[in-house]
Amino acid sequence: MKVAPSWYLVLSALLFTIGVAGVLIRRNAIVVFMCVELMLNAVNLSFIAFSKLNGDLNGQVLSFFVMVVAAAEVVVGLGILVAIFRKRSSTSVDDVNLLKG
């Protein structure tokens, strides 16, 4: 019995779903960010599994670009979080309600 790339695809689907559940459930904005990172990593895993499945290195390059964009996204997102924390002294997403009607 050997590990087929489709096993990694199922694992990636599971990890992505856990990330989605975290974004929907958690209210601490930092943890929500971590869940977004988890989702990005799950997608990276499926990119790399497809790359192995098809014998094509383009999937790995695309996964590399996802990592770069994730790094940029984390930097800006955490900057926004710190700026919000200075104004509201809270990291809960429920406290950011200025646009609430």
Next chain:
Amino acid sequence: MNPVSTASVLAATTAAQRAELIIFVILAPVSVLTALGMVLNRNAVYSALLLVVNFFCLAVFYVLLQAQFLAVVQVIVYAGAIMVLFLFVLMLLGISNEDVLKETIRGQRPVAAVLVALLLAGVVWALFTKPFSGAGVDLNRVANGDNVRAIGQLLFTRYVFAFETTGLLLVVAAVGALVLGKRRRP
């Protein structure tokens, strides 16, 4: 062709496949459990540390899938830089043990559970109806035994415009973080 060497090559590949199976069977539950723990833990620092473990598991999976360069990048960029950034911000803002189980919007949890179950069912259904059942291709042969060189060649030929654009993106992100973090003096 020497039959002895063929037999030893066969034995070596099956040993490698057995090793891959053992590593996958151990690390796949670890990655899922750390992800679940990350979501359900009420202390954000523990969440961050569990996520680091998860990223290391993913790096091992990348090695198993013959993406050696990306495994190294995963450890350096994700487990190193990004998670340190997360922990820095946690340290800066202080930890508040929020009550994970308290709902602020009534009925949010059941709706979220239904949506998540639908998503998982949809993705798994798509995976099993589409025939993604190949055994995989030896990527080391595709890359002529040098994963880093092959990826570098792709990056600087076919994807060179996207690669230069990511440089611009990183500069914009750095400047943006600087502007956001700056305190305005009256």
